[in-house]
Amino acid sequence: MENYLMPEGPTILLMKEDLQKFVGKKVLTVYGSFKIDKGILEGKILTKIRTFGKQTYLVFDHTVIRIHLLMFGSYSLFERKDQANNLRLGLTFKDGGMYFYTCNVKSVDPEFLNTIDWKADVMSDEWNPTETEKRLKSNPKMMICDALMDQDIFSGVGNIIKNEALFRAGIHPESIIENLPSKKLKEIITEARNYSFDFKKWKKANVLKKHFKVYHQKNCPKCGAEIIKKDTGNGKRTSFFCDNDQKLY
Missing domain, CATH: 3.20.190.10 (MutM-like, N-terminal)
Structure with missing residues (x-):
C-alpha cells in the first residue's frame, strides 16, 4: 500500500x-x-x-x-x-x-x-447529508475550503479529498457558503463522500496518485491551464485549483 x-x-x-x-x-x-x-x-x-x-x-x-x-x-x-x-x-x-x-x-x-456524532463521518453508514447541509448553512460566511476540513462537519476529509472533491464539483475553494447555489452545496456534499470511497479503492490498489486531477498537478485535465497552488481560508491549508473550471461564488 x-x-x-x-x-x-x-x-x-x-x-x-x-x-x-x-x-x-x-x-x-x-x-x-x-x-x-x-x-x-x-x-x-x-x-x-x-x-x-x-x-x-x-x-x-x-x-x-x-x-x-x-x-x-x-x-x-x-x-x-x-x-x-x-x-x-x-x-x-x-x-x-x-x-x-x-x-x-x-x-x-x-x-x-x-x-461522538457518528453521522458526521463521511464514510460511515450513519452519514447524514441533510444534517451536513444544515451545518454548512449555519456557517454562511465560511469558505468552503475551511468547511471541508472542519472535522465536525466532514469528519475524515483531508486536504487531498478537499481539493479533488472541489474540482469534481467545479467550485473554487475560496467560495463562501452562503453564495453557493443550493444545487452546488448538495453537489459538494455528495462529492466529498464519493471521492472518499474512490480514495479508499485507489489507495488499496496502490494507484491513488495516478488519479489526482489537481492535487500537486501542473495543468488542469479539462482545459490545460496551469493549476494554481495557494494557501486558502482561515486554516491556510494548501489548495490546488483551476481558475477556469472552478467557479468562485
Missing part, C-alpha cells in the same frame, strides 16, 4: 480492515512510549475497533484506546526496527501484533464513544 503522508478517513478505514483480525483476541504484551498502566490492556480482549474520521478506537471492556495518526503517523502489522524510537504503542497477540508510530495515543472512558 502507498505510504502516503497526512492520513485521511479512507486510510483509517483501510487500517481498520488490516487490524480487524485481532478483534476477539487477547493482548499478550504492551509496550511503546505511551505512558499507561500495562495491566489495563495485558490479558484483555480487544472487543471492537471503531473509526471516526481520522481517529481509531480500540475498544476493550473497561477502557478505549484512541489512536490519531496526525499528519505523519503510521501503523504496521510487524515491529519496524527502523522506527523503534517512534513507537508510541505496540500490542502483541498470539497470531501477530499492531504497532503505531509517530501518533497520538490516549486512553478514554468507554462512555466517550456515546458522545
Whole structure:
C-alpha cells in the first residue's frame, strides 16, 4: 500500500480492515512510549475497533484506546526496527501484533464513544447529508475550503479529498457558503463522500496518485491551464485549483 503522508478517513478505514483480525483476541504484551498502566490492556480482549474520521478506537471492556495518526503517523502489522524510537504503542497477540508510530495515543472512558456524532463521518453508514447541509448553512460566511476540513462537519476529509472533491464539483475553494447555489452545496456534499470511497479503492490498489486531477498537478485535465497552488481560508491549508473550471461564488 502507498505510504502516503497526512492520513485521511479512507486510510483509517483501510487500517481498520488490516487490524480487524485481532478483534476477539487477547493482548499478550504492551509496550511503546505511551505512558499507561500495562495491566489495563495485558490479558484483555480487544472487543471492537471503531473509526471516526481520522481517529481509531480500540475498544476493550473497561477502557478505549484512541489512536490519531496526525499528519505523519503510521501503523504496521510487524515491529519496524527502523522506527523503534517512534513507537508510541505496540500490542502483541498470539497470531501477530499492531504497532503505531509517530501518533497520538490516549486512553478514554468507554462512555466517550456515546458522545461522538457518528453521522458526521463521511464514510460511515450513519452519514447524514441533510444534517451536513444544515451545518454548512449555519456557517454562511465560511469558505468552503475551511468547511471541508472542519472535522465536525466532514469528519475524515483531508486536504487531498478537499481539493479533488472541489474540482469534481467545479467550485473554487475560496467560495463562501452562503453564495453557493443550493444545487452546488448538495453537489459538494455528495462529492466529498464519493471521492472518499474512490480514495479508499485507489489507495488499496496502490494507484491513488495516478488519479489526482489537481492535487500537486501542473495543468488542469479539462482545459490545460496551469493549476494554481495557494494557501486558502482561515486554516491556510494548501489548495490546488483551476481558475477556469472552478467557479468562485
